[in-house]
Amino acid sequence: MRDYILLYINGEEQRITAAQAFQPASDYLRLDLGKCGTKVVCAEGDCGACSVMIGRLDGSGEKLDYVPVNSCIQYLYQLDCSHLITVEGLKIEGQLNPVQQSMVDHNGAQCGYCTPGFVIAMCGLANDLKCPSSNGTADCQKLGREKFASGQKLTEELVKDSLTGNLCRCTGYEAIINAGMAMDIERFKPFASLYNEAEIIANLKAHASQELLLEVDGCKAFNPTSLASANRFLADNEKVVIVSGGTDVSVNMNKRGLAPKAIMSTSALPGLDDLSLVETPEGRVMSIGARVTLRQLERAIKDLVPEFYDILWVYGSPQIRHAGTLAGNIANGSPIADSPPFLFVMDAEVEVTGLDGVRRIAMADFYTGYKTLSLKKDELITRIFLPLPKAEEILRLYKVSRRQHLDISAFTAAIRITVKDNKIAAARVIFGGVGPVVKSVPEVEKALLGKPHELATYEAAGKVAREVIAPITDVRASRDYRLALAENIMTKFFYESAAEDKERSLVCR
Numbered sequence: 001m002r003d004y005i006l007l008y009i010n011g012e013e014q015r016i017t018a019a020q021a022f023q024p025a026s027d028y029l030r031l032d033l034g035k036c037g038t039k040v041v042c043a044e045g046d047c048g049a050c051s052v053m054i055g056r057l058d059g060s061g062e063k064l065d066y067v068p069v070n071s072c073i074q075y076l077y078q079l080d081c082s083h084l085i086t087v088e089g090l091k092i093e094g095q096l097n098p099v100q101q102s103m104v105d106h107n108g109a110q111c112g113y114c115t116p117g118f119v120i121a122m123c124g125l126a127n128d129l130k131c132p133s134s135n136g137t138a139d140c141q142k143l144g145r146e147k148f149a150s151g152q153k154l155t156e157e158l159v160k161d162s163l164t165g166n167l168c169r170c171t172g173y174e175a176i177i178n179a180g181m182a183m184d185i186e187r188f189k190p191f192a193s194l195y196n197e198a199e200i201i202a203n204l205k206a207h208a209s210q211e212l213l214l215e216v217d218g219c220k221a222f223n224p225t226s227l228a229s230a231n232r233f234l235a236d237n238e239k240v241v242i243v244s245g246g247t248d249v250s251v252n253m254n255k256r257g258l259a260p261k262a263i264m265s266t267s268a269l270p271g272l273d274d275l276s277l278v279e280t281p282e283g284r285v286m287s288i289g290a291r292v293t294l295r296q297l298e299r300a301i302k303d304l305v306p307e308f309y310d311i312l313w314v315y316g317s318p319q320i321r322h323a324g325t326l327a328g329n330i331a332n333g334s335p336i337a338d339s340p341p342f343l344f345v346m347d348a349e350v351e352v353t354g355l356d357g358v359r360r361i362a363m364a365d366f367y368t369g370y371k372t373l374s375l376k377k378d379e380l381i382t383r384i385f386l387p388l389p390k391a392e393e394i395l396r397l398y399k400v401s402r403r404q405h406l407d408i409s410a411f412t413a414a415i416r417i418t419v420k421d422n423k424i425a426a427a428r429v430i431f432g433g434v435g436p437v438v439k440s441v442p443e444v445e446k447a448l449l450g451k452p453h454e455l456a457t458y459e460a461a462g463k464v465a466r467e468v469i470a471p472i473t474d475v476r477a478s479r480d481y482r483l484a485l486a487e488n489i490m491t492k493f494f495y496e497s498a499a500e501d502k503e504r505s506l507v508c509r
């Protein structure tokens with residue numbers, strides 16, 4: 001059992017003991033190491049000022065996969081056995097790297113407070129484009145990672161997408177986006193080539209197989225390397241907080257006074273980072289390990305379920321999606337979380353593992369009340385089985401929020417319909433944000449079943465929706481607004497599916 005965290009920061013080995021380990025990486029960088037290039041503004045993952053690159057061993061254990069994350073919501077024990085690159089570590093042989101140079105050339109900073117975060121986010125994009133094989137070539141292709149062609153110009157859309165997690169209060173975004181579009185990708189050196197990677201990887205690998213237990217002032221942090229030992233820790237300790245990406249847990253620790261006595265990270269658990277497609281007699285099912293990040297899922301699902309890809313595209317920011325997991329989003333139990341409506345409507349199942357073995361729980365049975373789950377004390381989520389929609393089904397997913405990116409939903413809906421001979425042969429309707437849990441609305445489904453697939457049916461079903469839900473007014477939306485959304489979403493669904501039909505028939509002709 002190891003009692004120190006092994007971390008590399010800009011190529012230098014750090015061994016961090018318990019006294020220092022219970023803090024966010026951003027504090028450690030700034031306060032313990034004096035690396036103040038990494039800034040902290042919001043301390044809750046919203047502004048990107050604290051962005052750093054984190055390199056973790058990929059599935060093969062032979063490479064480090066570098067992605068940008070928010071260091072204010074990454075506690076050190078989550079980062080065991082990884083390589084952090086901060087803004088201080090970006091120069092190449094003492095010279096600004098092409099991203100930094102482009103920010104200078106295009107006057108991308110005034111006060112400069114946000115600048116390190118923007119530079120890291122753009123380096124994340126450049127590294128991703130330059131280093132498509134960082135997950136292993138086959139995997140990258142499977143995950144739909146785009147390849148960068150030599151001489152290719154970066155589009156405004158691509159740059160903006162990579163910067164949705166970064167806020168600037170004084171420069172104005174135009175100069176920053178121009179800097180991003182003009183960065184010289186040809187000259188950008190992937191992170192893997194900047195440091196002595198072979199030596200770093202060998203050391204990380206030697207440590208990664210050892211369990212980590214840190215204890216200070218009655219608080220424990222545990223990184224198990226087997227499910228059996230994870231289940232035993234959960235059983236033996238009271239109120240253990242499981243942490244995967246930490247994008248919920250760490251915000252609660254930074255801002256809402258969560259101070260767990262026992263915390264268990266899933267980061268070293270084997271076998272939970274795989275993502276595969278399984279053929280079953282009922283159709284194709286995606287098997288998603290509990291450590292698969294939302295970003296990996298986004299890439300894998302892009303062509304398979306574009307509807308869900310669109311939801312993930314507006315989910316948090318790249319930094320949040322590079323850390324957060326689907327398992328964490330489900331276990332968070334929020335009625336306005338973005339993935340549960342889709343998982344519900346597709347009748348997904350959650351695999352949980354405990355001391356008594358493995359069992360599967362239907363999404364519909366997973367929540368027992370507001371933020372309460374049907375998990376036993378010793379169990380954790382290990383996988384999600386997601387049936388994919390069939391060609392004849394019409395699926396639409398809705399997220400209503402005040403702004404497009406980086407916002408919490410006020411209302412969500414998932415609608416899945418099968419139409420045969422212009423009659424509705426199957427109907428599933430799920431709403432989020434209208435009660436303590438994400439829920440199906442059988443009354444609305446009943447109002448659709450067997451009826452003609454026409455506007456009047458959906459208008460009538462919308463009226464039923466308004467009758468059977470009882471949303472509350474809160475900071476995100478009023479009760480009346482949510483009632484109106486639930487009613488109107490039904491007709492919106494009809495108009496959109498009719499437009500899709502028209503598009504399809506135009507294509508056929």
Ligand SMILES: Cc1cc2nc3c(=O)[nH]c(=O)nc-3n(C[C@H](O)[C@H](O)[C@H](O)COP(=O)(O)OP(=O)(O)OC[C@H]3O[C@@H](n4cnc5c(N)ncnc54)[C@H](O)[C@@H]3O)c2cc1C
Pocket residue numbers: 044045046241242243244245246247248249250251266290314315316317320323324325326327328329330331332336337338339379380381382406407408
């Ligand atoms: C800036 C910002 C933007 C966000 N935007 C969105 C958004 O657009 N849409 C949205 O839905 N959410 C959003 N979130 C919330 C959060 O990112 C998601 O809920 C995310 O999916 C959580 O995953 P995680 O791995 O980080 O979970 P963690 O924070 O690690 O854990 C979340 C919860 O799940 C539990 N848990 C984690 N893993 C397991 C497991 N394997 N078994 C059992 N329990 C487990 C934890 O104990 C905790 O209760 C946002 C958060 C931030 C900070």
Ligand code: FES
Pocket residue numbers: 039040041042043044045046047048049050051070071072073
């Ligand atoms: S300080 Fe704002 S995201 Fe970390």
Ligand code: FES
Pocket residue numbers: 108109110111112113114115167168169170171
């Ligand atoms: S330059 Fe001041 S916040 Fe961006």
